[in-house]
Amino acid sequence: MTRSFQIVSDPSKRVEATLTVPADKSISHRAIILSSLAKGTTTIHNFLAAQDTLHTLQIFQQMGVNINRDGATNTVTVTGVGLHGLRSSSTVLDVGNSGTGIRLILGILSGQPFKTTITGDASIQKRPMKRVVDPLTLMGATFSLTPTGTAPVTVTGKVALNAIDYAMPVSSAQVKSAILFAGLYANGPTVVRDPGRSRDHTERMMRHFGVQVENPDATSVIVFPPPIDLVSPKELTIPSDISSAAFWMVLAAIRPNTILTLLNVGLNPTRTGIIDVMTAMKVNINVSDIRQVEGEPIGDITVKSSRDGLTAVTLDQSTFDMATFIDEIPIIAVLAAFASGVTTIRDAQELRVKESDRIQTTLAMLKAFGVVADELPDGLRITGGTVQHVGTVESHGDHRIAMAGSILSLAIEGRSGIIDVDCVDTSYPGFAQGLSLMAAEVIYS
Ligand code: S3P
Numbered sequence: 238m239t240r241s242f243q244i245v246s247d248p249s250k251r252v253e254a255t256l257t258v259p260a261d262k263s264i265s266h267r268a269i270i271l272s273s274l275a276k277g278t279t280t281i282h283n284f285l286a287a288q289d290t291l292h293t294l295q296i297f298q299q300m301g302v303n304i305n306r307d308g309a310t311n312t313v314t315v316t317g318v319g320l321h322g323l324r325s326s327s328t329v330l331d332v333g334n335s336g337t338g339i340r341l342i343l344g345i346l347s348g349q350p351f352k353t354t355i356t357g358d359a360s361i362q363k364r365p366m367k368r369v370v371d372p373l374t375l376m377g378a379t380f381s382l383t384p385t386g387t388a389p390v391t392v393t394g395k396v397a398l399n400a401i402d403y404a405m406p407v408s409s410a411q412v413k414s415a416i417l418f419a420g421l422y423a424n425g426p427t428v429v430r431d432p433g434r435s436r437d438h439t440e441r442m443m444r445h446f447g448v449q450v451e452n453p454d455a456t457s458v459i460v461f462p463p464p465i466d467l468v469s470p471k472e473l474t475i476p477s478d479i480s481s482a483a484f485w486m487v488l489a490a491i492r493p494n495t496i497l498t499l500l501n502v503g504l505n506p507t508r509t510g511i512i513d514v515m516t517a518m519k520v521n522i523n524v525s526d527i528r529q530v531e532g533e534p535i536g537d538i539t540v541k542s543s544r545d546g547l548t549a550v551t552l553d554q555s556t557f558d559m560a561t562f563i564d565e566i567p568i569i570a571v572l573a574a575f576a577s578g579v580t581t582i583r584d585a586q587e588l589r590v591k592e593s594d595r596i597q598t599t600l601a602m603l604k605a606f607g608v609v610a611d612e613l614p615d616g617l618r619i620t621g622g623t624v625q626h627v628g629t630v631e632s633h634g635d636h637r638i639a640m641a642g643s644i645l646s647l648a649i650e651g652r653s654g655i656i657d658v659d660c661v662d663t664s665y666p667g668f669a670q671g672l673s674l675m676a677a678e679v680i681y682s
Contacts, residue, residue: 242639242655242669244646245678251494252675258482260285260311260475261503262664263410264533266293266337267442268473270345270418272315273302273323275446277469281313284475288663289335292357296342299326319466320421325351329389332357334592334634334663337411339388340369341439344415347378348422349394356389360592360634366390369415372403376419376427400425400462407587408433408560410507413458417443417450420460421467431456433560436507441532445470476503476535481665483511483565484640488675489540490520491575491648495675496541504534510561512538514569517550518576519543544648549578549621552585559584564591566617567599567641573619574608574645582616592660593635602642605630606649627651636660640668647675 265285270293272279284290286308294313298304301324303316323345330353332338339357343366346353356362367386374380377395382388400423405412413429417439420427433456440450440458447468449461482499489497504527515522521543527536552559552569562569566585573580588595596612603610607625611618627649630642639658646653658681661668673679 239657240659241682242643242658242672243652243680243682244643244655244672244676245652246647246650247677248492248648248650249494250677252492253496254674255498255500256485256671257500258477258485258502259287259665259667261478262287262289262480263337263436263438264442264475264503265290266341267438268475269293269297269304269313269315270341271442271446271467272469272473273297273304273317274320274345274421275317275467275469276319277317277471279315279317279469280472281315282472282474283311284313285478286311287666288333289338292331292333292335293338293342296330296332296338299328299330300324317469320463323349326353330355332361334358334360334660336361336364336592339366340411340415341418343369343373343390343392344418346392347373347376347394347419348396348398350396352391352393354389354391362388365590368407368409368412372401372412372416373419375399375401375403376423396422397424398422400427402428404430405432408435410435410439414439417458417460421448421462423462426459426461428457428459434507434558435560436505438505445532470531474530476530476533477501478664479503479508479511480564482538483568484644485671486511486515486522486538486540487568487572488644488647490515490543490547490572493542493544496539498537498539500537501535502538504536507561510558511565511569513557514550514552514562515572518572519546519548544575547572547576547621549573549576549580551581553583563587564637567595567602567637568644570599570603570617570619571641571645573621574603574606574624575648576621578621580619580621583613584615586615591635593633593638595635595638598633598635598638599641602630602638602645605642606645624649627653629654629656632657632660634660636663636665640665643672647672
């Protein structure tokens with residue numbers, strides 16, 4: 238049965254709250270992967286126990302890694318098997334809804350002395366896999382996938398892989414990371430050249446596990462295959478996910494009478510584009526107490542109601558690094574709906590191949606509330622100040638559309654509905670509790 242949120246909102250009620258959103262999804266995937274490939278035991282604190290990352294955890298268990306999760310403390314203990322200790326799974330590996338899971342794990346499977354089939358849900362089976370399969374084929378692994386270049390993917394690994402020097406046609410941290418993981422199994426240093434500035438969590442965490450990783454320039458990276466094994470740092474603490482915090486940051490900006498503080502948020506500069514965009518749109522936002530936690534900067538973010546002063550902005554690659562806020566575009570679109578003027582988002586064609594076609598699904602979400610907006614081949618155009626009425630949003634199975642629609646609902650008076658909200662659990666368990674804190678009433682049925 239498809240579940241939904243009915244959200245009754247009363248924005249005249251004052252809300253001042255401090256929240257800690259769940260752990261970073263990108264970093265949680267990488268923590269499981271690298272801890273599994275290291276020798277020794279790694280305790281991961283504040284692991285994201287969401288559907289996407291739990292699928293990655295289960296996949297490494299299926300490949301013979303001893304992983305225990307304590308749900309009460311959000312702690313995961315991984316007894317790594319070493320770079321060459323994975324074993325073939327007796328069943329097909331299932332990533333669920335996770336594009337990061339499938340692409341990163343394909344990089345590792347490419348260097349294994351066995352054949353594996355990996356797949357995921359209906360959305361994953363529509364998403365492009367050639368972007369990772371092409372470079373991994375150059376490295377010597379063999380693949381079979383559907384005629385449209387999608388999962389299920391069967392990969393036959395090669396020992397050792399060929400080191401390559403690869404220029405990615407699109408800026409993608411998933412593709413870069415797949416190649417870097419395969420690079421751990423290569424016969425020399427592997428170079429990846431990025432046309433943009435995709436998130437660098439893999440590089441940072443590899444260094445934390447003792448791998449030699451260098452940046453010959455701002456957008457290129459070289460990984461050197463480790464001479465022996467990865468060194469477990471023993472303990473890892475995952476910061477809160479700025480992509481989850483972004484929903485509450487935007488809510489505080491667009492809802493009257495609201496002040497929200499988000500604690501311990503990951504502030505990796507390849508992820509903080511949302512802060513730059515909000516600043517450009519004149520949101521009252523403040524970042525404080527910046528500190529380093531195991532190779533990643535974190536801090537606290539406070540946002541105060543700013544609805545009256547919000548201004549539209551043009552977001553494209555010439556003015557902003559689009560990759561640094563690509564996952565936040567649905568919620569930035571909600572912010573734009575309250576900003577005076579026309580916001581234009583370009584150079585965001587990657588949105589078409591996310592969990593849904595996010596250009597179409599973001600547009601439909603806005604239109605459900607009467608917002609004046611239209612679709613561009615590579616983005617959206619949104620006229621601010623045009624939210625006209627409460628709405629009913631279809632998530633299309635996309636967590637970020639369900640959450641962006643919920644935030645818009647909270648900012649206007651009355652009852653709105655979000656249909657098909659189970660997908661929220663792929664990245665943000667507990668989102669419904671946050672909603673209840675901000676709404677007059679939430680019915681979760
Ligand atoms: C991710 C990379 C990005 C992002 C995704 C997570 C990662 O995708 O959209 O949600 O953890 O590496 P692309 O690499 O396809 O841009």
